[in-house]
Amino acid sequence: MLPLKIPRQILDEMVAHARALDPYECCGLLAGKEGAVSRHYRITNTVAKDAQAVEVFDAANVKQLADLSEAQKAEVAYFMDPKEMLAAFKDMRERELDLTVIYHSHTHSPAYPSMTDIGLALYPDAAYLIISLEHKAAPDLRAYSIQGHQVTRIEFQAI
Amino acid sequence: MIKVRIPTPLRPLTKGQGEVEAKGANIEEMVDHLEGAHPGIKGRLCDEKGELRRFVNIYVNEEDIRFLKGKDTTLKDGDEVSIVPAIAGGN
Ligand SMILES: [Zn+2]
Numbered sequence: 001m002l003p004l005k006i007p008r009q010i011l012d013e014m015v016a017h018a019r020a021l022d023p024y025e026c027c028g029l030l031a032g033k034e035g036a037v038s039r040h041y042r043i044t045n046t047v048a049k050d051a052q053a054v055e056v057f058d059a060a061n062v063k064q065l066a067d068l069s070e071a072q073k074a075e076v077a078y079f080m081d082p083k084e085m086l087a088a089f090k091d092m093r094e095r096e097l098d099l100t101v102i103y104h105s106h107t108h109s110p111a112y113p114s115m116t117d118i119g120l121a122l123y124p125d126a127a128y129l130i131i132s133l134e135h136k137a138a139p140d141l142r143a144y145s146i147q148g149h150q151v152t153r154i155e156f157q158a159i
Numbered sequence: 160m161i162k163v164r165i166p167t168p169l170r171p172l173t174k175g176q177g178e179v180e181a182k183g184a185n186i187e188e189m190v191d192h193l194e195g196a197h198p199g200i201k202g203r204l205c206d207e208k209g210e211l212r213r214f215v216n217i218y219v220n221e222e223d224i225r226f227l228k229g230k231d232t233t234l235k236d237g238d239e240v241s242i243v244p245a246i247a248g249g250n
Contacts, residue, residue: 025250062249085216085246086221109250120214
Protein backbone atom coordinates (compact mmCIF):
# COMPACT_ATOMS: atom_id res chain seq x y z
CA MET A 1 0.00 0.00 0.00
CA LEU A 2 1.22 3.52 -0.82
CA PRO A 3 2.33 5.86 2.00
CA LEU A 4 -0.79 7.54 3.32
CA LYS A 5 -0.93 11.32 3.64
CA ILE A 6 -3.97 13.08 5.10
CA PRO A 7 -4.40 16.87 5.36
CA ARG A 8 -4.70 18.06 8.98
CA GLN A 9 -7.94 19.81 8.14
CA ILE A 10 -9.52 16.54 7.03
CA LEU A 11 -8.25 14.76 10.17
CA ASP A 12 -9.91 17.50 12.24
CA GLU A 13 -13.13 17.18 10.22
CA MET A 14 -13.24 13.42 10.80
CA VAL A 15 -12.80 13.84 14.56
CA ALA A 16 -15.51 16.51 14.57
CA HIS A 17 -17.79 14.15 12.64
CA ALA A 18 -17.15 11.34 15.16
CA ARG A 19 -17.80 13.67 18.12
CA ALA A 20 -20.97 15.06 16.59
CA LEU A 21 -22.50 11.58 16.34
CA ASP A 22 -21.10 10.13 19.58
CA PRO A 23 -22.33 7.71 21.06
CA TYR A 24 -23.35 6.56 17.58
CA GLU A 25 -20.78 5.49 15.02
CA CYS A 26 -19.94 7.85 12.18
CA CYS A 27 -18.55 6.78 8.81
CA GLY A 28 -17.13 8.26 5.65
CA LEU A 29 -14.73 8.04 2.73
CA LEU A 30 -11.54 9.85 1.75
CA ALA A 31 -10.32 10.08 -1.81
CA GLY A 32 -7.03 11.13 -3.32
CA LYS A 33 -4.25 10.27 -5.67
CA GLU A 34 -1.47 7.79 -4.94
CA GLY A 35 -2.10 7.75 -1.21
CA ALA A 36 -2.35 11.54 -0.85
CA VAL A 37 -5.86 12.36 0.38
CA SER A 38 -7.55 15.50 -0.94
CA ARG A 39 -11.27 14.97 -0.49
CA HIS A 40 -13.59 14.01 2.37
CA TYR A 41 -17.10 12.56 2.08
CA ARG A 42 -19.20 12.20 5.22
CA ILE A 43 -21.60 9.32 4.68
CA THR A 44 -24.74 8.74 6.74
CA ASN A 45 -24.70 5.66 8.97
CA THR A 46 -28.01 4.01 8.07
CA VAL A 47 -27.49 0.81 10.07
CA ALA A 48 -30.53 1.50 12.26
CA LYS A 49 -32.93 2.28 9.42
CA ASP A 50 -31.92 0.08 6.50
CA ALA A 51 -33.26 -3.48 6.41
CA GLN A 52 -30.42 -4.39 4.06
CA ALA A 53 -27.92 -3.71 6.84
CA VAL A 54 -29.29 -6.48 9.05
CA GLU A 55 -29.19 -8.89 6.06
CA VAL A 56 -25.58 -7.96 5.28
CA PHE A 57 -24.44 -8.47 8.87
CA ASP A 58 -26.37 -11.77 9.08
CA ALA A 59 -25.02 -13.06 5.77
CA ALA A 60 -21.45 -12.34 6.85
CA ASN A 61 -22.24 -13.93 10.21
CA VAL A 62 -20.40 -11.18 12.05
CA LYS A 63 -22.87 -9.49 14.32
CA GLN A 64 -26.45 -10.11 15.41
CA LEU A 65 -28.31 -6.86 14.92
CA ALA A 66 -31.90 -8.00 14.55
CA ASP A 67 -32.72 -7.90 18.26
CA LEU A 68 -31.14 -4.52 18.99
CA SER A 69 -33.03 -1.25 19.15
CA GLU A 70 -32.26 1.38 16.53
CA ALA A 71 -30.13 3.33 18.99
CA GLN A 72 -28.21 0.22 20.06
CA LYS A 73 -27.49 -0.70 16.44
CA ALA A 74 -25.97 2.70 15.68
CA GLU A 75 -23.79 2.48 18.79
CA VAL A 76 -22.16 -0.79 17.77
CA ALA A 77 -22.21 -0.78 13.98
CA TYR A 78 -22.25 1.24 10.80
CA PHE A 79 -23.66 0.76 7.33
CA MET A 80 -22.91 3.42 4.75
CA ASP A 81 -25.92 4.87 2.95
CA PRO A 82 -25.63 3.16 -0.48
CA LYS A 83 -27.06 6.13 -2.35
CA GLU A 84 -24.53 8.52 -0.78
CA MET A 85 -21.73 6.08 -1.59
CA LEU A 86 -22.83 6.02 -5.22
CA ALA A 87 -22.75 9.83 -5.31
CA ALA A 88 -19.29 9.89 -3.68
CA PHE A 89 -17.90 7.40 -6.21
CA LYS A 90 -19.35 9.48 -9.03
CA ASP A 91 -17.66 12.60 -7.67
CA MET A 92 -14.34 10.71 -7.39
CA ARG A 93 -14.68 9.57 -11.01
CA GLU A 94 -15.32 13.13 -12.19
CA ARG A 95 -12.33 14.44 -10.23
CA GLU A 96 -10.17 11.48 -11.25
CA LEU A 97 -9.53 10.54 -7.63
CA ASP A 98 -9.31 7.07 -6.12
CA LEU A 99 -11.00 5.76 -3.00
CA THR A 100 -8.14 5.91 -0.49
CA VAL A 101 -9.59 5.61 3.04
CA ILE A 102 -12.75 4.09 4.54
CA TYR A 103 -13.28 5.41 8.06
CA HIS A 104 -15.63 4.95 10.98
CA SER A 105 -15.64 5.63 14.70
CA HIS A 106 -15.55 3.36 17.74
CA THR A 107 -17.29 5.26 20.50
CA HIS A 108 -16.54 2.82 23.32
CA SER A 109 -13.58 0.71 22.18
CA PRO A 110 -9.98 1.11 20.97
CA ALA A 111 -8.97 2.01 17.40
CA TYR A 112 -8.51 -1.58 16.36
CA PRO A 113 -10.60 -3.41 13.70
CA SER A 114 -13.26 -5.62 15.28
CA MET A 115 -14.14 -9.08 13.97
CA THR A 116 -17.12 -7.35 12.34
CA ASP A 117 -14.83 -4.84 10.60
CA ILE A 118 -12.56 -7.62 9.39
CA GLY A 119 -15.41 -9.87 8.25
CA LEU A 120 -16.99 -7.06 6.22
CA ALA A 121 -13.82 -5.52 4.73
CA LEU A 122 -14.61 -5.81 1.03
CA TYR A 123 -12.18 -3.17 -0.27
CA PRO A 124 -8.64 -4.56 0.03
CA ASP A 125 -7.06 -1.59 -1.79
CA ALA A 126 -8.38 1.01 0.65
CA ALA A 127 -6.97 1.88 4.06
CA TYR A 128 -9.42 1.34 6.91
CA LEU A 129 -9.16 4.15 9.45
CA ILE A 130 -10.76 4.00 12.87
CA ILE A 131 -11.36 6.99 15.14
CA SER A 132 -11.59 5.82 18.74
CA LEU A 133 -13.48 8.01 21.19
CA GLU A 134 -12.87 5.58 24.03
CA HIS A 135 -11.00 8.40 25.76
CA LYS A 136 -13.17 11.36 24.83
CA ALA A 137 -10.50 14.01 25.37
CA ALA A 138 -7.89 12.18 23.33
CA PRO A 139 -9.30 10.71 20.11
CA ASP A 140 -7.06 8.00 18.70
CA LEU A 141 -6.84 7.59 14.92
CA ARG A 142 -5.28 4.49 13.41
CA ALA A 143 -5.21 3.10 9.89
CA TYR A 144 -5.00 -0.49 8.70
CA SER A 145 -4.92 -2.53 5.58
CA ILE A 146 -7.40 -5.43 5.77
CA GLN A 147 -6.75 -8.00 3.07
CA GLY A 148 -8.44 -11.34 3.38
CA HIS A 149 -8.54 -11.56 7.14
CA GLN A 150 -5.03 -10.16 7.45
CA VAL A 151 -4.83 -6.88 9.37
CA THR A 152 -1.72 -4.70 9.03
CA ARG A 153 -1.26 -1.34 10.72
CA ILE A 154 -0.38 1.47 8.30
CA GLU A 155 1.22 4.67 9.47
CA PHE A 156 -0.16 7.87 8.00
CA GLN A 157 1.33 11.31 7.79
CA ALA A 158 -0.61 14.47 8.65
CA ILE A 159 0.14 17.07 5.98
CA MET B 160 -24.29 -2.05 -25.23
CA ILE B 161 -24.52 -1.49 -21.50
CA LYS B 162 -21.81 0.35 -19.64
CA VAL B 163 -20.90 -1.36 -16.37
CA ARG B 164 -18.92 0.41 -13.64
CA ILE B 165 -16.67 -2.02 -11.81
CA PRO B 166 -15.68 -1.27 -8.18
CA THR B 167 -11.99 -1.46 -7.25
CA PRO B 168 -12.28 -4.84 -5.43
CA LEU B 169 -13.47 -6.49 -8.67
CA ARG B 170 -11.00 -4.81 -11.03
CA PRO B 171 -8.44 -7.61 -10.76
CA LEU B 172 -11.05 -9.60 -12.75
CA THR B 173 -11.37 -6.92 -15.46
CA LYS B 174 -7.66 -6.33 -16.01
CA GLY B 175 -7.89 -3.18 -13.93
CA GLN B 176 -10.67 -1.58 -15.98
CA GLY B 177 -13.15 0.54 -14.02
CA GLU B 178 -15.66 0.42 -16.86
CA VAL B 179 -16.54 -2.44 -19.14
CA GLU B 180 -19.25 -3.09 -21.71
CA ALA B 181 -21.79 -5.86 -21.48
CA LYS B 182 -24.94 -7.16 -23.13
CA GLY B 183 -28.19 -8.55 -21.77
CA ALA B 184 -31.90 -7.83 -21.65
CA ASN B 185 -31.86 -7.83 -17.86
CA ILE B 186 -29.42 -7.88 -14.93
CA GLU B 187 -29.26 -11.68 -14.81
CA GLU B 188 -28.28 -11.88 -18.49
CA MET B 189 -25.80 -9.06 -18.06
CA VAL B 190 -24.11 -10.91 -15.18
CA ASP B 191 -23.84 -14.06 -17.34
CA HIS B 192 -22.38 -12.01 -20.18
CA LEU B 193 -19.88 -10.40 -17.79
CA GLU B 194 -18.90 -13.86 -16.55
CA GLY B 195 -18.11 -14.91 -20.14
CA ALA B 196 -15.77 -11.96 -20.61
CA HIS B 197 -14.40 -11.81 -17.05
CA PRO B 198 -14.50 -15.30 -15.53
CA GLY B 199 -14.96 -15.30 -11.76
CA ILE B 200 -17.02 -12.13 -11.57
CA LYS B 201 -20.37 -13.93 -11.25
CA GLY B 202 -19.23 -15.72 -8.10
CA ARG B 203 -18.44 -12.35 -6.55
CA LEU B 204 -21.90 -10.97 -7.39
CA CYS B 205 -24.10 -14.03 -6.86
CA ASP B 206 -24.30 -16.87 -4.36
CA GLU B 207 -24.35 -20.59 -5.22
CA LYS B 208 -28.06 -20.40 -6.02
CA GLY B 209 -27.50 -17.56 -8.49
CA GLU B 210 -29.12 -14.97 -6.21
CA LEU B 211 -27.41 -11.60 -5.93
CA ARG B 212 -25.29 -11.37 -2.80
CA ARG B 213 -26.79 -9.16 -0.11
CA PHE B 214 -23.74 -6.94 0.24
CA VAL B 215 -23.65 -6.10 -3.47
CA ASN B 216 -25.66 -3.06 -4.53
CA ILE B 217 -26.44 -2.71 -8.21
CA TYR B 218 -27.77 0.46 -9.77
CA VAL B 219 -29.25 1.01 -13.21
CA ASN B 220 -28.91 4.67 -14.12
CA GLU B 221 -28.54 5.40 -10.37
CA GLU B 222 -31.71 3.50 -9.40
CA ASP B 223 -31.15 0.66 -6.90
CA ILE B 224 -32.38 -2.57 -8.52
CA ARG B 225 -33.71 -3.65 -5.12
CA PHE B 226 -36.43 -1.06 -5.66
CA LEU B 227 -36.90 -2.09 -9.31
CA LYS B 228 -37.15 -5.81 -10.14
CA GLY B 229 -33.90 -7.16 -8.71
CA LYS B 230 -32.05 -9.39 -11.15
CA ASP B 231 -35.07 -9.29 -13.49
CA THR B 232 -34.68 -5.52 -13.92
CA THR B 233 -34.72 -4.89 -17.67
CA LEU B 234 -31.85 -3.20 -19.47
CA LYS B 235 -31.67 -1.36 -22.74
CA ASP B 236 -28.94 -0.07 -24.98
CA GLY B 237 -27.11 2.85 -23.37
CA ASP B 238 -27.99 2.00 -19.77
CA GLU B 239 -25.32 2.52 -17.14
CA VAL B 240 -24.98 -0.09 -14.44
CA SER B 241 -22.95 0.52 -11.27
CA ILE B 242 -21.81 -2.27 -8.95
CA VAL B 243 -21.09 -1.05 -5.40
CA PRO B 244 -20.23 -3.50 -2.62
CA ALA B 245 -21.56 -2.39 0.76
CA ILE B 246 -19.30 -0.72 3.30
CA ALA B 247 -20.12 -1.74 6.84
CA GLY B 248 -18.55 -2.71 10.13
CA GLY B 249 -18.88 -2.29 13.84
CA ASN B 250 -17.12 -1.97 17.14
ZN1 LIG C 1 -15.13 -0.96 13.75
